[in-house]
Amino acid sequence: MKRNVGSIDKLARIVIGALLIGLALTGIIGAWGWIGVLPLATGLFNFCPAYRLLGINTCRLRK
Incomplete structure (x- = not known):
């Protein structure tokens, strides 16, 4: 599984889920x-x- 959830999105999901x-x-x-x-x-x-x-990725791109 390749990451596709960024840091702000991750925090919001954890808070809302909890x-x-x-x-x-x-x-x-x-x-x-x-x-x-x-x-x-x-x-x-x-x-x-x-x-x-849906082809969405909120992670930052790594160089």
């Missing part, structure tokens, strides 16, 4: 909050399958 999971655990938003596992995982692994399909 927030959704936290809200699901406390019962504020119900079971739909578990969808936060997806952005959390893509942020931690620096890879998003949807980005690959």
Whole structure:
């Protein structure tokens, strides 16, 4: 898997994913909050399958 998630994108995914999971655990938003596992995982692994399909890459180019 080649990285395709940049640093700002990674941070946003981790924060949003953790927030959704936290809200699901406390019962504020119900079971739909578990969808936060997806952005959390893509942020931690620096890879998003949807980005690959769409040809998007938010990582900086290495020289």
